[in-house]
Amino acid sequence: MALEKATIDIVSGSKAGNRIAVLFNPTDYTIERSNSYKTTSIPGLSGPLIHFINGEADVLSMELFLDDYTDAPKAGRKSVRERVDELAGLLEIDNDQHAPPIVRFVWGKLSFTAIIEKMTRKFLLFQPDGVPSRASLSINFKEYRTLPALLTNPRLQSGDKSxxxxxxxxxxxxxxxxxxxxxxxxxxxxxxxxxxxxxxxxxxxxxxxxxxxxxxxxxxxxx
The missing domain is CATH 3.10.350.10 (LysM domain)
Structure with missing residues (x-):
């Protein structure tokens, strides 16, 4: 069975439709979800009242590995430095939408539409002239959903009716x-x-x- 490569597809902005292939598939990834709550202190009670505010977006976290020594760039292929710059560019504001682009991480059956919330670049090995030849990227993808998608399951009751x-x-x-x-x-x-x-x-x-x-x-x- 052929190895399926993970990709990061650009969904919005001036570069929509472009695809960035991951050099090496991640060895693991983590999906985290949390909720926001508010606490209210009431005199005479032994603890605060806890109120649900809203659900937070899922966060997909992983570490990507880039290496020129084991997969040296050939004609037309990007170096580690170029690949790092390309991925880091997804954090920059896009001129067409005045915000960083929306992306989609795709690997097999996993398809995760998100914005890149945070990226940490760590350079591990260098060529004699100081050019990086090995790096690892820690990336947090924060799930992106449109308002219609968030309203797909509307609440049946709210505080706006007597x-x-x-x-x-x-x-x-x-x-x-x-x-x-x-x-x-x-x-x-x-x-x-x-x-x-x-x-x-x-x-x-x-x-x-x-x-x-x-x-x-x-x-x-x-x-």
Whole structure:
């Protein structure tokens, strides 16, 4: 079975359609994902309330190896120095889109559309005249998704429509705001909508109105 070479395809900008072949396939790669949370301290509780804010983009990390000694450049082939400069150029601002280009790392069934978030260049071996002949590149690709792609699975419920909720035993406006708005500090919005001067003037069984969050431009949904 023929060895399939990994490539970095340029997706956007003035060089869209160009393909950079990886000299040696990576020996391994890592895909990392994280979420952003906000913590809110509430007086009297033993710990903060934790609210989900949003998911972060996947990050694909790998190390690429470049070597002129084991794969010496021939006529029409690029040297290590030229290959490093070509890859580092993907971090530069493209004149057509005023931002670094979007790229796609492709290797077998892996196809990862991203921007290059970070690249560390390490030169390991040099020719007698000081020209690098061996290098390693540590690259972080950060997943790129368009707004329509992010909205493919829209949320079914948000804080931009009025709701009625019943107070249960042990409940409070702080906890209600945390559940509905994912921000306990917004309990005042609920208190004002229900003409409550004291947020503690609610007991189990009371129904309260949970209003939409609004700004000067219109409804602002929060999750």
């Amino acid at each position: 709701k009625r909720r019943v107070i249960v035993a042990g409940d409070s406006l702080w906890l209600l705001a945390s559940r509905e708005y994912h921000d306990a500090a917004l309990w005042r919005e609920i208190a004002e909508a229900n003409d409550l001067d004291d947020p503690r003037d609610v007991v189990a069984g009371d129904w309260v109105l949970v209003p939409p969050l609004e700004n000067a431009d219109g409804p602002l949904g929060r999750l």
